[in-house]
Amino acid sequence: MTAMAQSRKSHRGRRQFSTCLLLLLTLTHSVGSDAGALPLGRTAASIATASGSNSNNPENNVCLSNMKNKNGQCVIPRGGSSAARASDPGTLSESLKVLGITGAMVYLKDQFSTAAAEWWVGAQTxxxxxxxxxxxxxxxxxxxxxxxxxxxxxxxxxxxxxxxxxxxxxxxxxxxxxxxxxxxxxxxxxxxxxxxxxxxxxxxxxxxxxxxxxxxxxxxxxxxxxxxxxxxxxxxxxxxxxxxxxxxxxxxxxxxxxxxxxxxxxxxxxxxxxxxxxxxxxxxxxxxxxxxxxxxxxxxxxxxxxxxxxxxxxxxxxxxxxxxxxxxxxxxxxxxxxxxxxxxxxxxxxxxxxxxxxxxxxxxxxxxxxxxxxxxxxxxxxxxxxxxxxxxxxxxxxxxxxxxxxxxxxxxxxxxxxxxx
CATH class of the missing domain: 1.50.40.10 (Mitochondrial carrier domain)
Structure with missing residues (x-):
């Protein structure tokens, strides 16, 4: 296999990896919900509904100030309040956008590098x-x-x-x-x-x-x-x-x-x-x-x-x-x-x-x-x-x-x- 062919194969591999990563993150975000199997962020109300408990019980409505999102909802990650960690869906959406832009930039960089390498090989003049x-x-x-x-x-x-x-x-x-x-x-x-x-x-x-x-x-x-x-x-x-x-x-x-x-x-x-x-x-x-x-x-x-x-x-x-x-x-x-x-x-x-x-x-x-x-x-x-x-x-x-x-x-x-x- 020539050096140019190996270079093209390496570029294709990197593009495929970037695409798979973006698809995986998108699917993970789409299945994460209040009652989903992979909740990325759950509110107190959704936990109460899913467990059949009374949402009016004060013990079930205790929410630390640092566990509230921008809408005032209490966010309790999977694992309960003992393992609580704030996770803002809005922030996740922005992160996915950044990852999408990054993936596009990587793709364009690879395309430009490949085109430049091919031109240089043929640019004997x-x-x-x-x-x-x-x-x-x-x-x-x-x-x-x-x-x-x-x-x-x-x-x-x-x-x-x-x-x-x-x-x-x-x-x-x-x-x-x-x-x-x-x-x-x-x-x-x-x-x-x-x-x-x-x-x-x-x-x-x-x-x-x-x-x-x-x-x-x-x-x-x-x-x-x-x-x-x-x-x-x-x-x-x-x-x-x-x-x-x-x-x-x-x-x-x-x-x-x-x-x-x-x-x-x-x-x-x-x-x-x-x-x-x-x-x-x-x-x-x-x-x-x-x-x-x-x-x-x-x-x-x-x-x-x-x-x-x-x-x-x-x-x-x-x-x-x-x-x-x-x-x-x-x-x-x-x-x-x-x-x-x-x-x-x-x-x-x-x-x-x-x-x-x-x-x-x-x-x-x-x-x-x-x-x-x-x-x-x-x-x-x-x-x-x-x-x-x-x-x-x-x-x-x-x-x-x-x-x-x-x-x-x-x-x-x-x-x-x-x-x-």
């Missing part, structure tokens, strides 16, 4: 999105100071090293400066990473189904993907995710470069719309989409291909041939390697994207018409090496950031009972 979002937030917050320095160097250039930039940032803005724009960054990276991981899993699954059909094998046959196929799946996943959340990326850049200008994320959105219009929210989108294909594709390809190869090696070397989970330190190293390779391959496009985002804002001149014009302009004015400005801090941020993201993602997959192809 939501679980993948959640796992990716948590991975993105944790990793990006951990490397926020390095992200701030990398963004500053890509936009304005400069020859300060990483330590010099961090020291200058600490001296001018303190600890707060290390996390400026991080709110917008997390607001961007949570859906971005969530969509990336989810779309990557879906693209891989589609490729596996296509390969099975082209090979003419069963639907559940074991089919593996090549590194190139994983690169393609990751590339498209990166493009889909970036196109969905790109305006938040622009806002994050503004908050990082001009922290005193906008009061917050909402103010930055309104300021951008006022200065450059809706078009400004998508400045630099073309190089972003071009960059995301190799960036995310290379990252996913290197990480997953290496991970699968190492897991196969560990399984082969194990005594019983059982699956061996990848150690955390190896996952961190593979994520770092994947992040460094991805950042290096896409960094020139990242520089162009940042330059296009800030032009025309906060007094910055509009220097470039489009992506290709920006490439040519940066190379002519600053040299080819300008396309790699900020690569050091970017890699330093990407290496631990990507490693932390994959560790968190693998952890969340275990918590949410998810698996990959």
């Amino acid at each position: 939501t679980r993948f999105l959640l796992a990716g979002a948590v991975a993105g937030i944790v990793s990006r917050t951990a490397v926020s100071p390095l992200e701030v320095v990398a963004t500053a160097q890509m936009v304005r250039g400069g020859n300060k090293g990483l330590v010099g930039e961090l020291s200058s940032l600490w001296a001018s803005e303190g600890l707060k400066g290390f996390f400026k724009g991080n709110g917008a960054n997390c607001l961007k990276v949570a859906p971005t990473r969530g969509v990336q991981f989810f779309a990557f899993e879906k693209f891989k699954l589609s490729l596996v189904k296509w390969k099975r059909q082209s090979m003419g094998v069963a639907e559940d046959a074991d089919v593996s993907l090549s590194p190139l196929e994983r690169l393609v799946a990751g590339g498209f996943a990166g493009m889909v995710a970036s196109s969905m959340v790109y305006p938040i990326e622009v806002v994050k850049t503004m908050l990082t470069m001009y922290p005193g200008k906008y009061a917050g994320i909402g103010a930055a959105f309104r300021g951008l719309l006022a200065e450059v219009g809706p078009r400004g929210l998508y400045a630099g989108l073309t190089p972003t989409l071009i960059a995301m294909f190799p960036y995310v594709g290379v990252e996913f390809m290197i990480y997953e291909t290496s991970k699968i190869a190492i897991e196969a090696f560990l399984k082969e070397k194990s005594e019983d041939g059982a699956f061996v989970a990848l150690p955390v330190i190896i996952s961190l190293g593979l994520g770092a390697l994947a992040g460094a390779a991805a950042q290096t391959s896409a960094h020139p496009l990242d520089v162009v994207r940042k330059r296009l985002q800030v032009q025309g804002i906060n007094g910055n001149p509009v220097l470039y018409k489009n992506t290709f014009d920006c490439f040519a302009g940066v190379i002519n004015k600053e040299g080819f090496t300008a396309l790699y400005k900020g690569l050091g801090p970017a890699c330093v941020a990407t290496i631990p950031g990507t490693g932390i993201a994959y560790i968190t993602y693998e952890f969340m997959k275990g918590v949410l009972n998810l698996s990959s192809v």
Whole structure:
């Protein structure tokens, strides 16, 4: 019997018990009367009538004050005055009402719990999105100071090293400066990473189904993907995710470069719309989409291909041939390697994207018409090496950031009972 079936059986059992309890209490109340076999509360007059005694006899009408109900009747429970205890039928009726409401609440709670459990089991999309979002937030917050320095160097250039930039940032803005724009960054990276991981899993699954059909094998046959196929799946996943959340990326850049200008994320959105219009929210989108294909594709390809190869090696070397989970330190190293390779391959496009985002804002001149014009302009004015400005801090941020993201993602997959192809 599956866990879900056992859960349903347990819920049905609790509902049946609640129903039986209510029926029993109702029947007990209905048969309890003055002459009944199960009197829950009897008056002095009813006792006298049932026994044939004279109700006018003072000895039979003795009633303690604390034995009278709200109507002034003397209530003598079964067992006589020597075992007398007050029992108010009105109070019993109210108790039954409370029990009925409680039973209904238990029933509704069980129904809701069952429906929620069934939805969660089938909500694979939501679980993948959640796992990716948590991975993105944790990793990006951990490397926020390095992200701030990398963004500053890509936009304005400069020859300060990483330590010099961090020291200058600490001296001018303190600890707060290390996390400026991080709110917008997390607001961007949570859906971005969530969509990336989810779309990557879906693209891989589609490729596996296509390969099975082209090979003419069963639907559940074991089919593996090549590194190139994983690169393609990751590339498209990166493009889909970036196109969905790109305006938040622009806002994050503004908050990082001009922290005193906008009061917050909402103010930055309104300021951008006022200065450059809706078009400004998508400045630099073309190089972003071009960059995301190799960036995310290379990252996913290197990480997953290496991970699968190492897991196969560990399984082969194990005594019983059982699956061996990848150690955390190896996952961190593979994520770092994947992040460094991805950042290096896409960094020139990242520089162009940042330059296009800030032009025309906060007094910055509009220097470039489009992506290709920006490439040519940066190379002519600053040299080819300008396309790699900020690569050091970017890699330093990407290496631990990507490693932390994959560790968190693998952890969340275990918590949410998810698996990959």
